Amino acid sequence: KQEVTQIPAALSVPEGENLVLNCSFTDSAIYNLQWFRQDPGKGLTSLLLIQSSQREQTSGRLNASLDKSSGRSTLYIAASQPGDSATYLCAVYYGGATNKLIFGTGTLLAVQP
Amino acid sequence: DTAVSQTPKYLVTQMGNDKSIKCEQNLGHDTMYWYKQDSKKFLKIMFSYNNKELIINETVPNRFSPKSPDKAHLNLHINSLELGDSAVYFCASSQAYGTGYTFGSGTRLTVV
Numbered sequence: 001k002q003e004v005t006q007i008p009a010a011l012s013v014p015e016g017e018n019l020v021l022n023c024s025f026t027d028s029a030i031y032n033l034q035w036f037r038q039d040p041g042k043g044l045t046s047l048l049l050i051q052s053s054q055r056e057q058t059s060g061r062l063n064a065s066l067d068k069s070s071g072r073s074t075l076y077i078a079a080s081q082p083g084d085s086a087t088y089l090c091a092v093y094y095g096g097a098t099n100k101l102i103f104g105t106g107t108l109l110a111v112q113p
Numbered sequence: 114d115t116a117v118s119q120t121p122k123y124l125v126t127q128m129g130n131d132k133s134i135k136c137e138q139n140l141g142h143d144t145m146y147w148y149k150q151d152s153k154k155f156l157k158i159m160f161s162y163n164n165k166e167l168i169i170n171e172t173v174p175n176r177f178s179p180k181s182p183d184k185a186h187l188n189l190h191i192n193s194l195e196l197g198d199s200a201v202y203f204c205a206s207s208q209a210y211g212t213g214y215t216f217g218s219g220t221r222l223t224v225v
Contacts (some may be wrong), residue, residue, distance in 0.1 A: 034213060043203065043218035081190075086152065091214075100169055101146075101205075101214055103156040 002027045004092050004104035005110075012110040013080055021075040021107045023090030028071045031095040035075050038044050038087045047088075048075070080111045114138045116140050119204050126194055134136045134189045136204030143186035143209060147179060150201040150219070159202075162187055176183045177218075200208040 007022045023033070032051045036044040048057045049063040050073070056065040063076040077084060090104040117138045126132050126212065138145060146169075147159040160179045161169040176192045191198060204217040 032213075034201065034215070044205075044216040046213060049213040085156075089156070091156075100128065100158050102158075103148075106154055 001101055002094060004090060006088075006090055006104040006107050008107060010108040010110075012112060014112050015080060015082060017078065017080050017111075018078050019080055019109070020092075021077070021088050021109070022060065023073040023075070023104050023105075025071045025073075025092045025102075027094065028068050029094065030068060031093045033054075033064075033066055033073050034091045034093065034101070035062075035073075035091040036091060039088060040086075044089065052099050077109075080109075082113045083113045085109055085111050114166060115217075116215050117204055117206055119202075119217040119222060121222075122218065125225065126193055126198060128196060128224055130194050131190070131192045132194060132222070133191070133204055134204075134222070136187045136189070138185055138204075138206040138215070140168050140206055140208070140215060141185075142206035142215070143184055145181065145184070146205040146207075146214070147187065147189050148203040148205060148216075150203060152200070154201070158219050160187075160189075172220050191222075194222075196224050199224045 003026045027102045034049045035047040050057045061078040066073045087106045089106045091101045093101050139213050144163045146161045146206045150156045159173050162181045164184045165181045177191045180188045203219045205214045207214045
C-alpha cells in the first residue's frame with residue numbers, strides 16, 4: 001500500500017532557527033514529490049516540486065531534498081520567521097496505474113516571535 | 114486572477130439536501146481533481162478528469178457525482194447529504210499527470 005508519513009506531526013520553534021521537516025513514503029517508485037503549505041482556513045500553496053531524477057530543489061529560504069531509494073524527503077527552512085507558521089504537506093505522485101497524488105499527514109509548524 | 118477558483122467558499126446545509134460545488138481553472142490545464150480534507154486535515158483524492166474524461170474514481174459513495182462540461186471546469190454534485198460529508202473539498206488542476214498541482218482555496222461544507 002502506498003502511504004506517506006510526515007514527522008513530526010507538530011513543531012514549535014523560536015524565530016530564527018533553522019528546521020527540518022521529514023517525509024517518508026513506502027513505495028519508492030515515485031514520479032515526483034511536491035511540498036505544499038496550508039494556512040489555517042486556506043487552500044494549498046505549492047512550495048517546491050522535485051522530480052524523481054532530482055536530488056534537491058531550492059526556493060529562497062526553502063530547500064527540499066529527495067532520496068528516492070530510501071523513500072525520504074526533507075524540507076529545510078532556514079532562519080524561520082513567524083510568517084512561516086502553517087501546516088506543511090508532502091505529496092507524492094505515482095504515475096502508471098496509480099496516477100494520483102498521495103498526501104502525507106502534515107506537520108503543523110509554529111514559529112514563536 | 115485566480116488560477117483555480119471554487120464556489121462557494123462556505124456551504125452550510127441540512128441533511129438530505131442536494132448541493133453542488135463549482136470549480137474553474139484558467140491555467141489551460143488538461144487534468145482536474147477533487148480532493149476531500151477530513152477533520153484530521155488528511156487530504157484524499159476523490160476524482161480526476163483528463164480533458165473531460167473520468168480517469169480516477171476512488172471509493173466514493175455514488176451520491177457524489179462529478180461533472181466536467183469542458184476541460185476548464187469540474188463541478189461536484191452531492192445528493193442526499195449526510196453529516197459525515199462535512200469536510201473541506203479542494204479542487205486542483207495540473208497540465209498533465211506529474212507536472213505539479215495547483216489547488217483552489219477550498220469549499221468548507223457543513224451538514225447540519
